[in-house]
Amino acid sequence: MNIPSVIYNSPPRSTSPIHRFIPHSPTCPLLPSTTPPASPPYLFTTDHRQRVLTQLRSKATGLEKYIYLNGLKDREPNLFYEILLGNLLEIVPILYTPTVGDACSNYSHIWRRPEGLYVTIENKGHIKEVLRSWPAAQASRIAVVTDGSRILGLGDLGANGLPISIGKLDLYIAGAGIKPTTTLPICLDLGTNTQKFHEDPLYLGIRRKRPDTEEMDEFMHEFMEAMREVFPQLLVQFEDFSTDNAFRYLDLFRNQYRCFNDDIQGTGSVVLSGFLNAARLSAAAAGTPLTEQRILFFGAGSAGIGVAKQLLSFFTLQGLSVEEARSRIWTVDSKGLITADRKGLQEHKKFFARTDYQGPPLTKLEDVIKYVKPTALLGLSTVRNAFSEEIVRLMASLNTRPIIFPLSNPVSLCEVDFEDALKWTNGSVIFASGSPYKVTEFNGKRYEPGQGNNMYIFPGIGLGTILSKANHVTDSMVEQAAIALAGSLNADEQAAGLVYPRLVRIRDISAQIALAVIRAAQKDNVDENSLFRNLSDDALLEYIRAKQWQPTTSHLPRL
Numbered sequence: 001m002n003i004p005s006v007i008y009n010s011p012p013r014s015t016s017p018i019h020r021f022i023p024h025s026p027t028c029p030l031l032p033s034t035t036p037p038a039s040p041p042y043l044f045t046t047d048h049r050q051r052v053l054t055q056l057r058s059k060a061t062g063l064e065k066y067i068y069l070n071g072l073k074d075r076e077p078n079l080f081y082e083i084l085l086g087n088l089l090e091i092v093p094i095l096y097t098p099t100v101g102d103a104c105s106n107y108s109h110i111w112r113r114p115e116g117l118y119v120t121i122e123n124k125g126h127i128k129e130v131l132r133s134w135p136a137a138q139a140s141r142i143a144v145v146t147d148g149s150r151i152l153g154l155g156d157l158g159a160n161g162l163p164i165s166i167g168k169l170d171l172y173i174a175g176a177g178i179k180p181t182t183t184l185p186i187c188l189d190l191g192t193n194t195q196k197f198h199e200d201p202l203y204l205g206i207r208r209k210r211p212d213t214e215e216m217d218e219f220m221h222e223f224m225e226a227m228r229e230v231f232p233q234l235l236v237q238f239e240d241f242s243t244d245n246a247f248r249y250l251d252l253f254r255n256q257y258r259c260f261n262d263d264i265q266g267t268g269s270v271v272l273s274g275f276l277n278a279a280r281l282s283a284a285a286a287g288t289p290l291t292e293q294r295i296l297f298f299g300a301g302s303a304g305i306g307v308a309k310q311l312l313s314f315f316t317l318q319g320l321s322v323e324e325a326r327s328r329i330w331t332v333d334s335k336g337l338i339t340a341d342r343k344g345l346q347e348h349k350k351f352f353a354r355t356d357y358q359g360p361p362l363t364k365l366e367d368v369i370k371y372v373k374p375t376a377l378l379g380l381s382t383v384r385n386a387f388s389e390e391i392v393r394l395m396a397s398l399n400t401r402p403i404i405f406p407l408s409n410p411v412s413l414c415e416v417d418f419e420d421a422l423k424w425t426n427g428s429v430i431f432a433s434g435s436p437y438k439v440t441e442f443n444g445k446r447y448e449p450g451q452g453n454n455m456y457i458f459p460g461i462g463l464g465t466i467l468s469k470a471n472h473v474t475d476s477m478v479e480q481a482a483i484a485l486a487g488s489l490n491a492d493e494q495a496a497g498l499v500y501p502r503l504v505r506i507r508d509i510s511a512q513i514a515l516a517v518i519r520a521a522q523k524d525n526v527d528e529n530s531l532f533r534n535l536s537d538d539a540l541l542e543y544i545r546a547k548q549w550q551p552t553t554s555h556l557p558r559l
């Protein structure tokens with residue numbers, strides 16, 4: 001069944017920059033000056049925010065909450081963003097991982113109205129015209145683009161992937177204060193290899209298998225070229241492409257277009273940041289130099305290798321060469337320690353494959369740890385409880401303060417729970433996970449877990465890139481973002497021994513990261529907006545903060 005292209009490709013009514021922020025009609029019952037007779041007479045003696053939160057919390061499932069919030073965004077976008085900003089820790093997990101996963105899996109069934117741009121494989125040859133259908137192209141500054149091929153841990157969801165782009169952009173808006181009208185969610189509908197969608201009568205996408213590499217490459221080249229022409233000031237953030245394509249398109253496009261990949265670079269940057277603080281704590285406890293850190297990655301997929309590559313900077317920042325840095329990193333996949341002599345080794349695993357191990361294959365994590373003696377164990381494997389009591393105790397026996405970052409999401413795939421890590425290391429662990437854990441008491445002491453959440457990083461990278469009009473996102477911009485995040489801890493957070501700041505300060509943190517990103521863009525000579533070059537850091541930070549968009553809800557009743 002073919003979806004009428006008029007629905008598919010036409011600019012969405014509700015989220016188009018024009019529609020989304022048209023002031024509500026004068027008959028809107030919430031406008032004080034024109035309150036129609038039908039409005040409840042005591043509406044203005046109540047707090048509408050509280051009503052919205054009560055309605056949200058009354059929904060039984062995450063998916064219902066997602067649908068409710070989605071409707072609220074359509075009816076009252078300013079209120080939606082104010083509620084989001086005021087209740088970040090409660091609402092981000094609905095708009096983004098984990099609940100957005102349910103929204104994507106069910107998107108064809110819960111779909112209400114167009115809310116982003118679809119570009120399909122059938123548009124090949126005239127992609128530019130499709131992009132031009134988006135109104136206010138000149139105002140567009142950031143697009144999150146997915147091809148739906150690897151949505152979170154849920155696999156190939158095809159055209160159902162759009163909510164991942166929408167959710168991510170909501171976090172840019174909330175986290176950095178990017179103006180909503182400048183955001184553009186895009187799903188590339190290239191078909192899907194998930195058979196059940198071909199058979200689902202409500203599926204919204206094209207019913208065909210994904211293209212081969214050659215056809216996909218042609219499509220991607222045309223798409224990126226068209227994006228630059230139609231949206232000259234726009235930053236493209238790639239999201240949830242399948243592993244090999246994620247790496248390949250980043251490599252192909254990073255020096256050609258204004259783009260980055262959050263799964264690879266954002267994750268790398270956020271983990272580097274947490275690691276910078278963790279290594280300081282660990283090295284201080286052990287009385288060893290930072291350069292003696294030895295990092296073992298359990299999991300060598302796109303996230304694992306992306307993070308490992310970014311952590312090279314941890315060592316190069318201490319003055320080591322890239323080769324020396326590489327020698328301090330070991331990687332493990334489902335077959336064990338990755339060595340260069342392994343047959344059929346995937347391309348992306350080769351860089352960290354060890355050439356210095358000659359013995360029989362080390363297949364058990366315990367044996368790898370005994371051989372490597374790591375100071376830090378990072379999990380990006382999606383293997384629940386892979387860091388068993390024996391493993392964690394082994395790490396504690398090797399280190400005064402072991403660094404253990406179980407980064408797999410969601411919690412059901414996490415390598416070790418915070419409480420267990422505390423118990424098995426007698427409270428000495430320096431911990432950061434991918435998913436959130438609660439503050440935990442152990443032996444009468446309160447411990448706050450770190451969360452290596454990309455949301456710390458990508459809003460600031462996006463804001464800094466947009467403001468500086470950087471024509472590329474350079475490695476140094478990503479690295480400086482990590483350093484700025486690591487340095488953003490306030491005195492209270494430092495005293496609590498945290499490795500990441502508290503997420504509620506995200507606007508302030510994003511402004512500091514944006515400042516560092518702009519300065520790095522200037523050093524690399526990729527900033528097309530040279531006006532900032534003459535501003536002091538203080539003046540530039542003030543400018544960035546003033547640029548952060550704020551929702552305005554003064555027309556709504558508030559107590």
Ligand code: NAI
Nearest residue numbers: 267299300301302303304333334380381407408409434452
């Ligand atoms: P992936 O599926 O591409 O890679 C998984 C890796 O784990 C593969 O190398 C695989 O060989 C390895 N693995 C699987 N079973 C294993 C076993 N039994 N023993 C040893 N290794 C095993 O997944 P991807 O995209 O790399 O993501 C991994 C995890 O990282 C996901 O849970 C994802 O949610 C998480 N992640 C966390 C982020 C964060 O904390 N900020 C950001 C991005 C991803």
